[in-house]
Amino acid sequence: MAFTNQAATEPPTTITPRAGLKKNAIGTRDIVFMLVSAAAPLTIVVGIAPLALAVGGVGAPVIYLAAAAGLALFAIGFMALTRHIQSYSGFYGYITKSLGRVIGLGSGLTAWMSYNGIQVGLYGLLGIQANLAVKSFTGIELPWWLYAATAIGAVWYLGWRGIDVGAKVLAVLLTLETAIVALVAAFVLAQGGAQGIGFDSFSPEAVFSPQFAAVLGLGFSAFMGFESGALYREEARDPDRSVPRATYIAIGFIGAFYAFAVWVIVQAFGPDTVQDFAAGHLDAGDTAYLMAGQFAGEWCVNLMSVLIVTSIFASQLSFHNTINRYSLSLSREGIFPRRSGRISPRYNTPSVAGVEQTLLALVLVAGAALLRLDPFTQFLIWTNTPGVVGILLLQTLTGVGVVVFFARRTGHGLRWYVIPSAVTASLIMCAVIYLMVDNAELITGLPDGDPINTALLVIAPLVFAAGGTAAIILRRINRPAYDRIGHAE
Numbered sequence: 001m002a003f004t005n006q007a008a009t010e011p012p013t014t015i016t017p018r019a020g021l022k023k024n025a026i027g028t029r030d031i032v033f034m035l036v037s038a039a040a041p042l043t044i045v046v047g048i049a050p051l052a053l054a055v056g057g058v059g060a061p062v063i064y065l066a067a068a069a070g071l072a073l074f075a076i077g078f079m080a081l082t083r084h085i086q087s088y089s090g091f092y093g094y095i096t097k098s099l100g101r102v103i104g105l106g107s108g109l110t111a112w113m114s115y116n117g118i119q120v121g122l123y124g125l126l127g128i129q130a131n132l133a134v135k136s137f138t139g140i141e142l143p144w145w146l147y148a149a150t151a152i153g154a155v156w157y158l159g160w161r162g163i164d165v166g167a168k169v170l171a172v173l174l175t176l177e178t179a180i181v182a183l184v185a186a187f188v189l190a191q192g193g194a195q196g197i198g199f200d201s202f203s204p205e206a207v208f209s210p211q212f213a214a215v216l217g218l219g220f221s222a223f224m225g226f227e228s229g230a231l232y233r234e235e236a237r238d239p240d241r242s243v244p245r246a247t248y249i250a251i252g253f254i255g256a257f258y259a260f261a262v263w264v265i266v267q268a269f270g271p272d273t274v275q276d277f278a279a280g281h282l283d284a285g286d287t288a289y290l291m292a293g294q295f296a297g298e299w300c301v302n303l304m305s306v307l308i309v310t311s312i313f314a315s316q317l318s319f320h321n322t323i324n325r326y327s328l329s330l331s332r333e334g335i336f337p338r339r340s341g342r343i344s345p346r347y348n349t350p351s352v353a354g355v356e357q358t359l360l361a362l363v364l365v366a367g368a369a370l371l372r373l374d375p376f377t378q379f380l381i382w383t384n385t386p387g388v389v390g391i392l393l394l395q396t397l398t399g400v401g402v403v404v405f406f407a408r409r410t411g412h413g414l415r416w417y418v419i420p421s422a423v424t425a426s427l428i429m430c431a432v433i434y435l436m437v438d439n440a441e442l443i444t445g446l447p448d449g450d451p452i453n454t455a456l457l458v459i460a461p462l463v464f465a466a467g468g469t470a471a472i473i474l475r476r477i478n479r480p481a482y483d484r485i486g487h488a489e
Contacts, residue, residue: 038228071251080414089486096108121380134147184300288304396430
């Protein structure tokens with residue numbers, strides 16, 4: 001974190017960089033592809049849904065519908081806020097302008113940490129799946145970190161080339177991964193599954209079970225990145241219309257897609273046995289592959305093994321773009337070094353921020369390789385967990401910010417349901433955070449009370465507290481810099 005002396009001589013006004021991001025580069029469709037790609041549909045179906053089934057049982061498909069409903073309520077207030085607050089800083093800007101600079105800077109650093117944790121951790125899963133794919137075709141087995149390093153370089157290049165180029169790549173990859181899930185589902189349903197087609201997943205016994213509540217946090221974590229559309233307002237065409245539309249479309253699609261795909265897995269193995277089957281194959285990570293092989297054939301398994309890699313890659317690229325724009329916002333205000341905010345004159349992208357995020361990913365992957373961490377149970381889980389907790393914390397604060405902002409201001413022509421939706425969404429987020437904390441051992445696989453569980457859960461609150469403390473210090477020693485927190489456009 002850099003608090004420059006230069007800031008002390010500058011007036012507390014909005015900073016506008018010489019070169020801005022590319023204007024009118026993306027529309028509603030492009031934003032939808034980026035938001036849904038961040039959620040990585042095929043990645044969830046192959047890598048995360050079996051964990052939801054192993055812990056939550058036959059009712060696991062409903063956690064995604066419940067999460068979609070809760071996040072739709074959140075989006076109502078969030079999108080209302082975006083129409084009245086001009087900000088290109090995502091959660092950071094909106095929380096700052098509704099709840100103040102101290103909470104705002106804590107939120108900005110938490111957002112930056114959280115998205116990095118989620119993005120970098122997924123390189124562990126990418127390395128695993130890429131190795132499986134190459135091994136199945138060639139018999140050659142290479143270390144996971146080699147594939148991860150290659151993907152890191154490719155993500156940097158596409159991020160540097162521009163948001164519009166990245167959106168085109170994501171559109172192709174998302175279409176392919178959605179098609180393979182739909183194809184497998186068609187084979188499973190046409191053959192009647194393992195025990196006939198049924199709807200046990202939606203029964204009261206399945207939904208209102210202790211296991212369902214324990215795994216609800218996984219449902220919300222599957223939507224990570226859907227809210228980042230607000231970060232693209234500077235580059236979007238007609239952002240007041242395209243960003244809200246894209247956000248609602250993304251929530252609806254992700255919720256329906258996940259619920260349907262996981263329900264198909266239940267049909268494939270049968271509601272009486274799917275929980276034990278998924279639990280017995282977590283280490284191998286092959287539940288979805290076994291389903292594809294049994295009902296569609298080996299060719300489908302091979303195709304899926306390739307598309308899961310591209311699915312994770314698409315998610316990495318989407319999160320990379322999100323992180324770069326948070327770095328850009330923080331650097332425009334002098335919180336991060338000013339060089340981090342340099343814009344590529346060739347492609348109008350945050351080029352230095354992209355290089356920095358790439359180097360961070362390389363360092364963390366190299367560290368995991370040197371320490372011989374398991375790429376899934378350790379590297380992925382240990383980096384993703386703080387990120388998911390952080391995003392849920394930011395969503396809660398944004399919901400509170402909606403209530404505070406509109407309660408202080410009248411005459412906005414606000415629809416009657418906006419504030420009740422924000423209050424309800426905030427309470428839901430608090431409940432989900434509690435459930436994640438209370439059931440952390442189910443996610444990490446470590447014993448209850450293990451200090452690693454505690455460490456993973458307190459990282460986000462500690463980063464938030466550090467940001468708030470930094471803002472308080474700035475207010476005392478460098479008022480102009482403090483005044484710029486969350487207000488760079």
